[in-house]
Amino acid sequence: MGENFRLVILCSEDRSDLFFANKLAERFDPVGIFVESQRADPSAEPALQKYLRLAKAPHQIPWKIFNRIAEQTWRKNALYNRSEYKTDFGEAGRRILEADKQNVIYTTGASRINAPEYIEVLREMRPDLVVVCGASILRDEFLSVPRFGVLNLHGGLSQRYRGLFTTEWAVYNAEPEYVGGTVHFVTSGIDDGQIVYQGRPLIEANDTPNTLYEKVVHLGVEMMGAAIVDIRDDRLAAVELQQPGALYTNSMFTPHVLKETWRQYERGVIRDYCENKHKLDLPVIRGLINEFAAPSNLPKTSGRTELN
Template sequence: MGLTNRDGNMTEMKRAGLVVVVTAGGRNPQILINALARRFSEVVVLLEPAESKSVFVRRRARKLGWPVALGQLATMVASKFGKRFTEGRAREILETYGVSDVPNADVRTVPIPSINTPEALDRLTKFSPDVVFLVSCRMLAAATLSAISCPVINFHAGINPRYRGLMGGYWARVNRDEENFGATVHLVDAGVDTGDILYQTRMTPGKGDTMHTYPLLQTAASTGIAIRAVEDALAGTLRPMTVAGPSRQWYHPPVWTWIWNGLSRGIW
């Protein structure tokens, strides 16, 4: 259903409902924010600061050891530096899927220190959202999650449960599992990307795609499933699914793994 504007063209009527997006920001989350803002009447963003690299390294070192943690940090630095050389492919992806990464001044953005702080939870509660949508933010603490009364949905750039965690597209390629290169929208529970699945979409990376562009491709090709999941939440028609199969949490590859796969197999 739509409305006719003064030029005689049909415009889609926005769906009523308050959607609160929690994110640390960035190009990929902005694509989803823009897509949601085009479809729903009210979208508010709670914007966290990015986690410091020192916190990241210490947490990874506790879990995986210092050599691996520092190797992963080196890959992250290389990825950030390398993105400047893949901007042409990035623009091509945006044009192919008709999405925008331009900040939307019409979307209200509220800075928060972390979604897991009392201040942020108080703000969220006062908004009384109909659905909370997570993308590239801190993992919700159990107390935070239990205090949210509406559905909480997460966008994940990977096919769950095979590729939980980080760099799902990269690891699908490394594992010769390209049929599981894609993205998942799922309900949030206490685990890392372990909540019941709502929708998944798969796509094929191009020859020019690398670790620098995989997440962008996964996001740009998946705005439709994000919108459908939020629509279901607003309508009270969520249909969560439990998918059987291998389940593993992945991380950034250490820099030596990334270089080896790049030189030996052309997977960068």
């Protein structure tokens, strides 16, 4: 295949996903990049309908206002919103770099990537492979277009955590040993396709939920790059996921869960793991599928603030 290999990248507008797209575009010269908007159409529920819904329960209005103000105040002062704790993917996480030299398609509306007009654009690209990070659930019409299928970077170990915010859930559940990433083929299910690579980042005592996520993304880009080369060079060896892990949906990650995740960090759950990692890692390592050897040049957290 070699030089004629046609790659398409699909990502969301999130910083980590743009970083994913930019880093792979630097290396593989894709024939197209889709940037998917996942913001709901503001016209989906007209303002009048919202007012009518609230008018049916006027006693709820003061409580809703109080909750919103309280939540905004907490978020403003929360640890994860302080500059020293925020995720940082640099300029590559802000926009598609050199967009004028790339074939970039920006979709509009949540889940519109499955719309016929975008499927037709994808067909015209004649992709051998599509690689994905942060996209909506893809329908069969999309999945059937690329010759070798669609690969996804999932930010968790699929035999333990599927769905969204899986790094945070691992911290919330006091098992940071399960922080990791999976490159897998996309199916009609959620994070349950054949696994190409799995990897775990180096976890340090001064890591936070956000730095762990950064590390997973950096590792995931390396894993996806290796997977693309394997498919291009016809040496791929994917393995079935025999027992999918628990599924964590967007609605499950409530403000309460976010708060508790960072409280777990403040209680020292990551530091405690580091003190016992040799014992805690054993069952995780045994269960890894197609383990990826992380390169030594991945980012570390030296210089980050550590809570006492």
